Amino acid sequence: MTPYRTTITVVDPNEIILRNVPVQVGEQVEVVVRSCDTQRQERVRQLQKLMQETQALPQLKNLTEEELQAEIASYRNGS
Secondary structure, X not given: OOOXXXXXXXXXXXXXXXXXXXXOOOOXXXXXXXXXXXXXXXXXXXXXXXXXXXXXXXXXXXXXHHHHHHHHHHHHHOO
């Protein structure tokens, strides 16, 4: 099966219409729908990078569970 790729903008989320698809009548096809929200994908990638950088900070290496809980409590109390 030769892959065919196209992008469309969804007008009605209950119906997606593909036009001029290069297949024959009666031919079976596999349809995969995935969002092309590249801005969201980039934000996720940036967040993952930030998390990795934050976790690698030397001052976090010796952070105890008690210190972490105290920091969370302080944040929640608005201190």
